[in-house]
Amino acid sequence: MTELFKKYHDGTCTEEEKALLEAWYLQYNEQQDANLSYRQFKAVKDRIFRELPGNHTSFLKAGARLMAAAALIGVIITIALYFLTGTPKPAGQPLVNDVPPGINKAILKLADGRRINLNDAKNGRLMVQSGIQIIKNSAGQVTYQASGAAATDHSPNTITTPKGGQWKIQLPDGTNVWLNAATSLTFPSSFAQLKNRSVSLDGEAYFEVAKDKAHPFIVQSTGQQVEVLGTHFDINCYRDEPTARTTLAEGSVKIATDKGDGAKYLTPGKQAILSGGRLTVSDADLQENLAWVNGQFWFNDESIQSIMRKLARWYDIDVQYQGQPSKDGLNGRISRYKNISQVLRALAATQTIHFKMEGRRVTVMK
Numbered sequence: 001m002t003e004l005f006k007k008y009h010d011g012t013c014t015e016e017e018k019a020l021l022e023a024w025y026l027q028y029n030e031q032q033d034a035n036l037s038y039r040q041f042k043a044v045k046d047r048i049f050r051e052l053p054g055n056h057t058s059f060l061k062a063g064a065r066l067m068a069a070a071a072l073i074g075v076i077i078t079i080a081l082y083f084l085t086g087t088p089k090p091a092g093q094p095l096v097n098d099v100p101p102g103i104n105k106a107i108l109k110l111a112d113g114r115r116i117n118l119n120d121a122k123n124g125r126l127m128v129q130s131g132i133q134i135i136k137n138s139a140g141q142v143t144y145q146a147s148g149a150a151a152t153d154h155s156p157n158t159i160t161t162p163k164g165g166q167w168k169i170q171l172p173d174g175t176n177v178w179l180n181a182a183t184s185l186t187f188p189s190s191f192a193q194l195k196n197r198s199v200s201l202d203g204e205a206y207f208e209v210a211k212d213k214a215h216p217f218i219v220q221s222t223g224q225q226v227e228v229l230g231t232h233f234d235i236n237c238y239r240d241e242p243t244a245r246t247t248l249a250e251g252s253v254k255i256a257t258d259k260g261d262g263a264k265y266l267t268p269g270k271q272a273i274l275s276g277g278r279l280t281v282s283d284a285d286l287q288e289n290l291a292w293v294n295g296q297f298w299f300n301d302e303s304i305q306s307i308m309r310k311l312a313r314w315y316d317i318d319v320q321y322q323g324q325p326s327k328d329g330l331n332g333r334i335s336r337y338k339n340i341s342q343v344l345r346a347l348a349a350t351q352t353i354h355f356k357m358e359g360r361r362v363t364v365m366k
Contacts, residue, residue, distance in 0.1 A: 097357050099340040102181055102314045104140055106167035111155030111189065118142060118159075118167060130155065132172070132189050144172040146190045154188040161203075164316035173197055174210035175217065178293055181313040182238070191215065204236040206293045209251075224274050227254045233266075234290055237274075240309060244274040247289040255279060295336050297343070301329030304353055304364060311362075315340045322365045326352040 007013045105119035108126075116126055118136065126142070127134045130153040133145040142159070161167050161179045168178050173191045183203025191197045198218040209217045211230030219226040221237040224244060231251025237244040246255055248266040255272045256263040257279055264272050264279045271284035291298035299307055304326060308319045314336060330350060334343055344355045344362070356363040 097359055099315045099317060099357075099360060101337045101339065102164040102166060102316070104167055105165035106159055106161045106169075106179065108134070108142065109158045109160070111157060119165075129153070129157075129189055141168050141170060143170040144189070146172055146192065152193055153190050154194060156186050157189055158184060158186045160184040162316070163313050171197075171199070173212065173215075173217075176208040178206040180204035180206075180292055181316075201235055201237060203238055204234070204292070206232075206234045206290065208232050223258050223277060224279070225256050225258070227256075228252070234293070236289075238309075238313075242275065245289070246272045246274075247284045247286065249286055249290065291333065292336065296333050297336055298333045299330050301331060303327070303329060304347075307347070308362070308364060311340065311343065315360075317360045317362050320361065320363045322356075322363050324366070325364060326366060328352045 103119070105117075108116040108118055110116070110127065110129055112129075114127070116134075118126075121136055123136050123138055123140075125133055125135050131146065132153060135143050135145060137143060146153075159167065159169055159179065161181055161183050163182050165181055166179060168176065169185070170176050171187050171191075172189065175197075177185060179185060180203060183201070183205055185203075185205060186200040188194065188198075194215065196216050196218050197212070198220065200220045202221065207217075207219070207228075209228050209230050209232070213229050217228050217230070219235060221235060221244060222239065224237075224246075226233070226235060226246055228251060231253060232249040233251075233253055234247045234249070235244070236247075246253065246266065248268050248270055250268055252268075253266045253272075254263050255266065255274075257274065257277060259277055261277075261279065264281050266272055266281065269284055269286060271282055271289065273280050273282065285300060288298045288300050297307075297310065307330060311317065312319050317340065328350075330347065330352070332346070334346055340362075341357075344357070348354050354365045356365060
């Protein structure tokens, strides 16, 4: 085991060994005690060995199975800290200027211009809009309850999460939507008497669509339209991302571009990628793509630029680069509810990048 850490430190690891150790190291910040007895050390070492290339029949180079191997370990040993970083570092050591993780916060804008700060609003009925009750329940979720008199009120409402915020809302048809940070969703006050249940998305959201075969549910986003009847899926369509990704967890979806090119149909475990106005379909890692819904960052051979865009939205930070960022992909997972110092320290442990923090400005250095 010590030899493996030496190989990493010397740069002679295989890609599989490197990916496993990096994934494993990102687990470090999930723990509070890095000191193990010899007996514990040996047990951990033996368990890791069984997951290394050559000892496992279906080992992936940088993905979900590496994460599973890392999750088995659960703790980091002092010798790993030495060989991965040069010097042992105590757990939980914060940066001078730390930034806490995002929280549940959002703004609901009604058709008449009124704005409701949802995180500050008390539980219970928030507003009555043309006979439609807007309610915040004890779990903090916002729901719409329409009476018969409001059946024809299709006034647009918009819920927006800022950087450092997230929210869950139940739309008038019973569809549940989880909004990631820096996301906006526009929907009508009522879907009654409408041919389609159409909403508009900017950012990222996970949908669990209420089944209604007679009224398709349609999500409009930049460059594409996603149509479903009742299913679970995620759409990532941030404007600062190079592609828009639609990932299907359950059911089926139909995706078409604004250009009117041939539509694509997804089955569970598939992902549609919109790039340059063209759609392609590929296999998706659901754990990776839906990690944010479950409170995790999940990096699978991911560039530091992509990772920092995620961190910028969730921690509401400004990111700058000093020099050309490393092209190496990073692997691992860590809770979204850690302070940013813990996330940056784990990333820096790979020795491919370093960080400097000044307030909410993070500089990425080689």
